[in-house]
Amino acid sequence: MKSLFATAVTALWSSAFSSAFQHKMTNWAGNLEYGTERLHAATSMADVQRFVKANSQFKVLGTRHCFNEIANTDTKFLSLRSLDKVIELDPKTRTVTTEAGISYGQLCPYLDQRGFALHNLASLPHISVAGACNTATHGSGIKNGNLATQVSALEMVMASGDVLKLTRDKDSDTFRGVTVGLGALGVITKVTLDLQPAFTVKQYVYENLPFDQLYQNFDAIEASAYSVSLFTDWQKHRINEVWLKVRTDAEPRFESKPEFFGAQIATKNLHPIAELSVENCTEQMGVPGPWFERLPHFRMGFMPSAGKELQSEYFVPRRHAVEAIFAVERLRDKVTPHLLISEIRTIAADDLWLSTAYKQESVAIHFTWKQDWPAVSKLLPEIERELAPFDARPHWGKLFTMSPAHLRSRYERLSDFVALARKLDPRGKFRNKFLEQTIFI
Numbered sequence: 001m002k003s004l005f006a007t008a009v010t011a012l013w014s015s016a017f018s019s020a021f022q023h024k025m026t027n028w029a030g031n032l033e034y035g036t037e038r039l040h041a042a043t044s045m046a047d048v049q050r051f052v053k054a055n056s057q058f059k060v061l062g063t064r065h066c067f068n069e070i071a072n073t074d075t076k077f078l079s080l081r082s083l084d085k086v087i088e089l090d091p092k093t094r095t096v097t098t099e100a101g102i103s104y105g106q107l108c109p110y111l112d113q114r115g116f117a118l119h120n121l122a123s124l125p126h127i128s129v130a131g132a133c134n135t136a137t138h139g140s141g142i143k144n145g146n147l148a149t150q151v152s153a154l155e156m157v158m159a160s161g162d163v164l165k166l167t168r169d170k171d172s173d174t175f176r177g178v179t180v181g182l183g184a185l186g187v188i189t190k191v192t193l194d195l196q197p198a199f200t201v202k203q204y205v206y207e208n209l210p211f212d213q214l215y216q217n218f219d220a221i222e223a224s225a226y227s228v229s230l231f232t233d234w235q236k237h238r239i240n241e242v243w244l245k246v247r248t249d250a251e252p253r254f255e256s257k258p259e260f261f262g263a264q265i266a267t268k269n270l271h272p273i274a275e276l277s278v279e280n281c282t283e284q285m286g287v288p289g290p291w292f293e294r295l296p297h298f299r300m301g302f303m304p305s306a307g308k309e310l311q312s313e314y315f316v317p318r319r320h321a322v323e324a325i326f327a328v329e330r331l332r333d334k335v336t337p338h339l340l341i342s343e344i345r346t347i348a349a350d351d352l353w354l355s356t357a358y359k360q361e362s363v364a365i366h367f368t369w370k371q372d373w374p375a376v377s378k379l380l381p382e383i384e385r386e387l388a389p390f391d392a393r394p395h396w397g398k399l400f401t402m403s404p405a406h407l408r409s410r411y412e413r414l415s416d417f418v419a420l421a422r423k424l425d426p427r428g429k430f431r432n433k434f435l436e437q438t439i440f441i
């Protein structure tokens with residue numbers, strides 16, 4: 001079933017990973033050196049079960065794209081990256097079932113070739129499906145839930161080595177607890193994802209949208225395309241770039257005009273950080289293309305984003321979007337010197353316990369920072385204080401400084417999640433310092 005493309009991607013990844021072994025093993029951004037080099041690359045389901053039974057504590061590692069310690073351990077890693085096959089595409093139920101190590105970059109071309117699509121993607125396709133869902137990774141769009149909302153069924157090896165199969169329809173409560181699981185509940189070995197017919201997207205970029213326009217027309221701007229991303233450095237009271245991802249089958253049709261809420265249409269492809277090369281960015285200028293080559297900002301096969309960076313992101317209820325953006329704008333002269341770029345996106349509400357959009361139409365305010373943790377770690381508490389009136393929730397895979405008490409007050413199902421984890425994993429086999437210090441405290 002595995003396509004040549006998928007095999008090539010896996011081979012590339014494996015060689016990058018084995019060469020990483022010759023140095024210290026780090027996360028993608030290189031800001032974090034992992035606590036051990038001991039990694040077992042699982043080759044089969046039976047192998048996963050054997051490993052789980054034989055080890056009293058370890059961490060599953062996806063594609064290493066988290067910026068904080070969530071995926072770190074000083075015991076052992078289990079990698080499922082070789083378990084990356086598509087198991088079944090069912091046109092009747094419009095679902096695909098895959099092994100959990102597959103990345104979106106591997107899965108999407110496979111789906112598109114067969115006439116199917118996922119409803120949305122993150123800014124990059126390089127990440128593993130299981131790792132993304134475990135941290136509630138998201139794209140943008142007021143009607144688009146995060147990537148974990150695509151999951152309709154999953155299979156997980158529990159601490160005992162036994163297999164737990166859950167579906168959204170039959171096991172709804174446990175399923176909602178497990179899907180955004182922070183890697184704390186078990187080893188996800190298979191996922192079934194909802195599909196829809198493949199669709200075409202055109203991407204338009206506009207430059208210099210005045211903040212006054214944004215503050216007056218936030219909902220209209222966000223509703224103007226299937227997915228909207230606003231990039232700003234917080235200076236000059238403006239959004240530097242507006243990225244509109246427009247479905248060609250959407251009604252009413254989007255007519256690109258030279259001006260959009262006071263912003264001007266770009267005359268060439270742009271990187272979100274305007275000074276950087278566009279080589280790694282997806283095609284813009286209204287050129288139609290398949291969903292998976294337009295919904296992410298960055299192309300498979302190239303380095304996404306800026307590379308040497310840190311990331312943080314906070315989610316607030318969409319009804320507070322303007323006040324929250326304004327609150328961050330007030331900090332601009334402290335933020336900008338340490339910033340590469342910020343991005344503002346929207347996410348539809350869902351019912352997954354630890355989702356950043358749990359029961360809340362959300363706006364996400366993201367920061368791509370220069371890699372200067374001493375400076376960023378001083379700034380985050382200030383940003384968190386400014387966003388506190390809106391009960392901001394942090395992204396699970398990015399850097400934050402919020403206390404466990406704050407987390408408990410923002411994620412209302414956190415205590416249910418802890419109880420579920422204690423039931424499924426009574427001896428803490430899947431825990432690490434991050435989980436002990438933020439969740440299980």
Ligand SMILES: Cc1cc2nc3c(=O)[nH]c(=O)nc-3n(C[C@H](O)[C@H](O)[C@H](O)COP(=O)(O)OP(=O)(O)OC[C@H]3O[C@@H](n4cnc5c(N)ncnc54)[C@H](O)[C@@H]3O)c2cc1C
Nearest residue numbers: 062063064065066122123128130131134137138183188397
């Ligand atoms: C350049 C860049 C761009 C990004 N863009 C976005 C974006 O647009 N939107 C967004 O929301 N986030 C974004 N992120 C963050 C990223 O999507 C998340 O950090 C995501 O979790 C990464 O997946 P991973 O497989 O690399 O996870 P890892 O860092 O490897 O692991 C994350 C967690 O998942 C667990 N895990 C992984 N696989 C399994 C499994 N099989 N079973 C159980 N647990 C598992 C791990 O134990 C860990 O707790 C970006 C990150 C980078 C570096």
